[in-house]
Amino acid sequence: MSLVELQGIKKFFDDVRAVDGIELEIENGEFLVILGPSGCGKTTLMRMIAGLEKPTAGQIFIGGENVTALPPRKRGVSMVFQSYALYPHMNVFNNIAFPLKAQSREKKYDKRAIRDKVENTARLLEIDMLLDRRPRQLSGGQRQRVAIARAMVTQPAVLLLDEPLSNLDAKLRANARDELKEFQRSSNITAVFVTHDQIEAMGLGDRIVVMSHGKIQQIGTPQLIYDDPANEFVATFLGSPSMNILRSDAFSFGFRPETFLPKTLADNPENSRIFHYYVKRVEYLGSDRLLYGYVHGHDNELTLAKVPSNVRVSLDVDCDYEFAVHNSDIKFFDKRSGQRIEQQNLQGVV
Amino acid sequence: MALLIWILHNFWSLLVLSFATLVGLRIAYRFRRYGATRAELSHILRRSPFYLVVLIFCFFAAAPFLIMFLHSFKVDGDLYRRPQPFVFRQDPTLEHLESLFTNTAYLDFIRNSVVVGVAVVIITLILALPAAYALARLTGRWGERAGILMFLVYLVPPTLLFIPMFRIVVMLGLKDSPLALIVVYPSFTVPFSMWLLQGFFKAVPPELEEAALVDGYNRVEAFLRVVLPLSLPGIISTIVFTFTLTLHEFIYALVFITNTSRRTLSVGVPTELILGDVYFWQPLLAAALIIAIPVGFAYNLFLDSLVQGFTMGAVKG
Numbered sequence: 001m002s003l004v005e006l007q008g009i010k011k012f013f014d015d016v017r018a019v020d021g022i023e024l025e026i027e028n029g030e031f032l033v034i035l036g037p038s039g040c041g042k043t044t045l046m047r048m049i050a051g052l053e054k055p056t057a058g059q060i061f062i063g064g065e066n067v068t069a070l071p072p073r074k075r076g077v078s079m080v081f082q083s084y085a086l087y088p089h090m091n092v093f094n095n096i097a098f099p100l101k102a103q104s105r106e107k108k109y110d111k112r113a114i115r116d117k118v119e120n121t122a123r124l125l126e127i128d129m130l131l132d133r134r135p136r137q138l139s140g141g142q143r144q145r146v147a148i149a150r151a152m153v154t155q156p157a158v159l160l161l162d163e164p165l166s167n168l169d170a171k172l173r174a175n176a177r178d179e180l181k182e183f184q185r186s187s188n189i190t191a192v193f194v195t196h197d198q199i200e201a202m203g204l205g206d207r208i209v210v211m212s213h214g215k216i217q218q219i220g221t222p223q224l225i226y227d228d229p230a231n232e233f234v235a236t237f238l239g240s241p242s243m244n245i246l247r248s249d250a251f252s253f254g255f256r257p258e259t260f261l262p263k264t265l266a267d268n269p270e271n272s273r274i275f276h277y278y279v280k281r282v283e284y285l286g287s288d289r290l291l292y293g294y295v296h297g298h299d300n301e302l303t304l305a306k307v308p309s310n311v312r313v314s315l316d317v318d319c320d321y322e323f324a325v326h327n328s329d330i331k332f333f334d335k336r337s338g339q340r341i342e343q344q345n346l347q348g349v350v
Numbered sequence: 351m352a353l354l355i356w357i358l359h360n361f362w363s364l365l366v367l368s369f370a371t372l373v374g375l376r377i378a379y380r381f382r383r384y385g386a387t388r389a390e391l392s393h394i395l396r397r398s399p400f401y402l403v404v405l406i407f408c409f410f411a412a413a414p415f416l417i418m419f420l421h422s423f424k425v426d427g428d429l430y431r432r433p434q435p436f437v438f439r440q441d442p443t444l445e446h447l448e449s450l451f452t453n454t455a456y457l458d459f460i461r462n463s464v465v466v467g468v469a470v471v472i473i474t475l476i477l478a479l480p481a482a483y484a485l486a487r488l489t490g491r492w493g494e495r496a497g498i499l500m501f502l503v504y505l506v507p508p509t510l511l512f513i514p515m516f517r518i519v520v521m522l523g524l525k526d527s528p529l530a531l532i533v534v535y536p537s538f539t540v541p542f543s544m545w546l547l548q549g550f551f552k553a554v555p556p557e558l559e560e561a562a563l564v565d566g567y568n569r570v571e572a573f574l575r576v577v578l579p580l581s582l583p584g585i586i587s588t589i590v591f592t593f594t595l596t597l598h599e600f601i602y603a604l605v606f607i608t609n610t611s612r613r614t615l616s617v618g619v620p621t622e623l624i625l626g627d628v629y630f631w632q633p634l635l636a637a638a639l640i641i642a643i644p645v646g647f648a649y650n651l652f653l654d655s656l657v658q659g660f661t662m663g664a665v666k667g
Binding site for chain 2: 050051052071072073077078079081082083085087088089098099102103150154
């Protein structure tokens, strides 16, 4: 039995289908990332797990118990908000102790037990020297840790995180990502992490749920989702720069820019597809060269190639080259629905 | 007493002297801090016209209160002989002040006003806090319209309402009792306070409440523990405003209560100290000034958050 189960969850705001039929199981101890562009319903979905929104239809189970009608406080979840939502009128200690004080009515923590728990959690997150400060006296990274400490201190069944890294500057973010993952692994807590940032999703997630237009597009490990996208949306949403998609009369097909290399560099040319590639522009990005150009026969579809800089092949603007993609790196999609389809014959298409 | 008389006699010289001392101390402080240099001197000279203008405007603002203050101590002969508001031509006297407290029910008025004011503030808060919170948060499309509708009640003037209200008061058997005012005043203080509080509640991010909900509290607790402390400045300014609304209300207080010792300040002072066309100026001015000073201080303390409350409602409303 999975820890969290969502069955046929729907949420409509007037006529807008924010979440439109979600089936999802979250396993104990896993780090699940919900990834999607803004407005895809991922935050609404998380708010429904937390109990802050009531689903229009469907049921939510946490630990085997149907919690669909329960208020947030009876669900055993805690949440880190995008803005952290620290209480500005309390110092850090009281912020972290706030959920414990709520529980203390039933579980009878005394003052000492609360103090011990707060201090332990604070030490774990290395904010124990900040306990007397007010939230506005803290930096962005410190606030984020306080928010996580407040969410963790009650040892919830599920920790929900709503884009907690998006308010940090880029330098801190990589560091915070690493610490968050380390922390989740060591405490073995189940985490659901909502983000629109694919790097965060790939780096943190044990599994990724890709969402768009209120529906799940694909669920899988980061590698599966990247290498084996279920449809055109997932294929183009992940990866930077995103997958090249070319259209033929019968179907679409795509390949990632980093698999699109000069023919001389291809591992085994006999298993590769050769394209005639016209280079329009070259961007030198340090570790890579990013080529903008067109594949012969697809003059309206901008195609990118990402060639490592350490490969000493001269690639000049306004020239034609032979580029190759390994057959297994070419993905085929249905032209209408965008779903993945079987390998098609490319003969005569390019 | 003698000291007070002496101070009043030399009022202007003392005022100018204390002002000059303050300016002198300020200049001395700057000299010690920055050195008595040419630059510092020219700085002081450059700034002095600005402060002069400020001083003039301050005088304009304060003049009515100064006149009220000085007149309260004048003997009749000095007051009525060719008006000369700022100087004593005859010895100042305390007799009018004494008569205000001994010959009129001024202390009763103050007590009644405070009792009515405090009771109305409490009733208003009990009704307006949940109403304002509901309007600020738990609304669909109709919330805003309901709020505007309720505010419209405030715009119906008491001059239209006092006759029907009087009948209600008589029916309830509350005529001639401060209870009548306590019952009727919330009819205009509640809509107003609600509108004001709504602005403050809207300024508290909803995420903070949601955090409290997830942290294990219900909505009432989240309101009491998170929203209320964060909008405390707004609540205090609402209290001040409600209190002054009850303090200067005239028509209801005049109509509902005829027994002198049960009247409130706004009615009691003018009816006791204006007899026909005879104005007892000195006690009248003293009575007004004594109550104006604490209220003025309270207003000044919370003026900023008061204005903030109005504009917050306006911008985000």
